[in-house]
Each structure stands twice: as C-alpha cells, then as structure tokens.
Amino acid sequence: MANRANRPSALNAPSAAAPEAQVDISGTGASSKVTATLPSGESVEVLLYGATVTSWKSSGGKTENLWLSEKAALDGSKAVRGGIPVVFPVFGPPPKSGHATSSLPQHGFARTSRWEFLGKSTSEDAVDASGSSVKLDFGLYSSGLSEEARTAWPLDFGLVYSVTLSKDSLSTVMSVRNEGETSFEFQMLLHTYLKIKDISKVSITGLLGVEYVDKVLNASTHKQSDAAVTITGEVDRVYSSIPQDTTSVLEDGKPRFDVVRDNLSDTVVWNPWTEKAKAMGDFSPDTGFKEMVCVEVGSVNGWQKLDKGEVFEGGQTIKSLL
Numbered sequence: 044m045a046n047r048a049n050r051p052s053a054l055n056a057p058s059a060a061a062p063e064a065q066v067d068i069s070g071t072g073a074s075s076k077v078t079a080t081l082p083s084g085e086s087v088e089v090l091l092y093g094a095t096v097t098s099w100k101s102s103g104g105k106t107e108n109l110w111l112s113e114k115a116a117l118d119g120s121k122a123v124r125g126g127i128p129v130v131f132p133v134f135g136p137p138p139k140s141g142h143a144t145s146s147l148p149q150h151g152f153a154r155t156s157r158w159e160f161l162g163k164s165t166s167e168d169a170v171d172a173s174g175s176s177v178k179l180d181f182g183l184y185s186s187g188l189s190e191e192a193r194t195a196w197p198l199d200f201g202l203v204y205s206v207t208l209s210k211d212s213l214s215t216v217m218s219v220r221n222e223g224e225t226s227f228e229f230q231m232l233l234h235t236y237l238k239i240k241d242i243s244k245v246s247i248t249g250l251l252g253v254e255y256v257d258k259v260l261n262a263s264t265h266k267q268s269d270a271a272v273t274i275t276g277e278v279d280r281v282y283s284s285i286p287q288d289t290t291s292v293l294e295d296g297k298p299r300f301d302v303v304r305d306n307l308s309d310t311v312v313w314n315p316w317t318e319k320a321k322a323m324g325d326f327s328p329d330t331g332f333k334e335m336v337c338v339e340v341g342s343v344n345g346w347q348k349l350d351k352g353e354v355f356e357g358g359q360t361i362k363s364l365l
C-alpha cells in the first residue's frame with residue numbers, strides 16, 4: 044500500500060534536465076485544492092474536501108473529461124456534485140439497523156471529510172522522469188474525522204488515495220487500512236461523473252451477461268442481455284461481479300473512455316434524467332444530465348472485511364480516447 048512514511052516530498056523540487064509536472068496548492072480552509080499540470084498541458088484538480096477530483100483535462104489541457112455541476116458546492120458545505128467523489132465506508136443508504144455503518148449518511152463520510160495532502164510522489168515509478176506522469180497522495184485517518192462521523196463509525200482506519208495523472212489517463216486508487224484492534228467491514232466506490240457531449244449518442248459496453256440490480260425498478264435483479272447499454276431515461280444500476288476489467292463508453296459509436304477496474308468487481312451506471320436532475324438543488328443546469336454519465340467502479344456488493352493491520356487496495360484507470 045502507499046506508505047505515509049515516504050511523504051510528503053518537496054513540491055516542485057528541482058530535478059535533472061527533464062521538465063517536471065507543476066504542483067500547486069491554492070485556496071484556504073475547505074476550499075483548498077491541489078492542481079497538477081504536466082509539461083504537455085494535461086492537468087488534474089483535487090479539492091481537499093472529499094479528496095474530490097473536480098477537473099481532469101487531457102489533450103494538452105484542451106479536453107475536460109469530468110462533468111461538474113455549475114451549482115456544485117466547492118466550499119466544503121456539502122458533497123461535490125460532479126467530478127469524482129469518493130464513497131466510503133458505505134455505498135448508498137446504509138442498512139437501516141444492525142450494521143456498523145447504519146448511522147452514517149448516504150455514501151458515507153469520505154466525500155464530506157477534509158483530507159490531508161500527503162505530497163507528490165518522487166519515487167521513480169510514480170513520477171516519470173520525463174514529466175509525463177505525476178502521482179498525488181491524499182490521506183484520511185479516523186483522527187481527522189468530524190466528531191459526528193467519528194461517533195457514527197468509531198473504528199480506526201487509514202485511507203490513502205492516490206491520483207495519478209498521465210498524458211491520456213487518470214488513475215485513482217484507494218488503499219484502506221485497519222489501524223485498530225477490531226475488524227471492520229466497508230464498501231467503497233469512485234463516483235465518477237464522465238463528461239460527454241450527447242447522452243443520446245452514448246453506449247456503454249463491457250457489461251454483457253453481467254447481473255445487475257436495477258434501483259429504478261424496485262431493486263429487481265436482471266442480466267445485461269444487450270452488448271451495449273444505452274440511456275433513454277433514468278438509469279441507476281449496480282452491476283456486480285463483472286468478469287471483464289474494462290467498461291467502455293462510446294459516443295456516436297467511437298470509443299470515448301475506457302474505465303479499467305483494479306481489484307474492484309462492481310460498477311454502477313447512473314444518469315438521473317429529467318425529473319431527478321431537476322429535483323437536485325445542486326444539479327445545474329437542469330439539462331446537464333444530457334452531458335454526463337456516471338460510471339462508478341467499486342466494491343459494493345456485500346462487504347469487504349479487514350482484520351487488524353490488514354489493507355485493501357482498489358481503484359480505476361480512466362483512459363480518455365479522443
């Protein structure tokens with residue numbers, strides 16, 4: 044797992060001849076964010092609140108790949124509507140009672156907690172000497188939780204979330220460590236809002252034959268029988284135990300994104316469509332649902348269990364294929 048001991052490193056430390064990625068910290072308090080830019084112009088922006096990736100630009104900085112609501116709260120007052128909110132330790136509404144997560148809000152506390160920036164990694168495999176990739180690490184520990192979250196989930200854990208920007212891809216990987224005496228169970232998910240041009244031209248592949256729970260149809264279970272998922276109304280599906288690693292998003296039949304899962308077997312496909320979009324106060328514009336689709340990788344079918352000292356690591360690499 045990513046190790047706290049070898050960070051933080053010096054920001055923008057001078058290196059040999061090759062140009063390095065630029066890493067800047069800006070803003071104050073809950074609005075603090077870390078921005079990394081490669082010498083070739085690609086960039087990523089991460090709000091410390093929730094360690095939420097709010098922007099990822101590829102093609103030399105010309106193409107924004109993530110959808111962010113015009114009314115997303117970026118001041119730490121609520122979870123960000125857009126980008127990549129981190130869901131932990133429970134996905135969706137928690138079990139009503141009888142589970143350690145039962146007193147938590149929907150999607151847990153990671154997306155509404157202030158994370159620590161641990162630094163940019165300087166190890167050779169993490170930061171390409173040519174400046175073509177840079178890895179940023181963020182940490183959240185039980186000691187850093189609000190009193191409310193700590194009371195609701197009084198377990199000792201450490202999360203390290205690594206965001207690696209490369210020329211045409213972004214990797215976001217979470218490491219969960221049990222730092223207490225007691226075992227705990229959790230779910231995690233990376234709630235990625237992909238920016239697309241026109242939802243009517245989007246198809247999603249890589250899910251054929253996979254079972255899913257349809258939250259729009261009373262949580263009934265179905266099997267994906269079409270090779271491509273198209274979206275013509277509200278969609279909220281939890282695909283589980285997916286054998287293939289890659290879920291692809293195509294626009295107009297052309298590959299737009301590949302979302303590659305790493306040690307995570309589930310994927311949620313979500314689009315709120317007209318009514319739900321309108322009903323969300325922080326979803327803007329109302330027609331924004333035409334320009335986004337959430338493809339959310341995670342471990343949300345059942346629970347991951349960690350005993351004392353154990354670590355779980357899982358994440359995604361998203362490739363922008365323009």
Ligand SMILES: O=P(O)(O)OC[C@H]1O[C@@H](O)[C@H](O)[C@@H](O)[C@@H]1O
Pocket residue numbers: 122135149150234258279280311313339
């Ligand atoms: O409004 P929230 O809490 O950010 O959740 C947004 C959506 O997140 C998705 O992951 C869920 O499957 C949906 O059911 C939910 O509506």
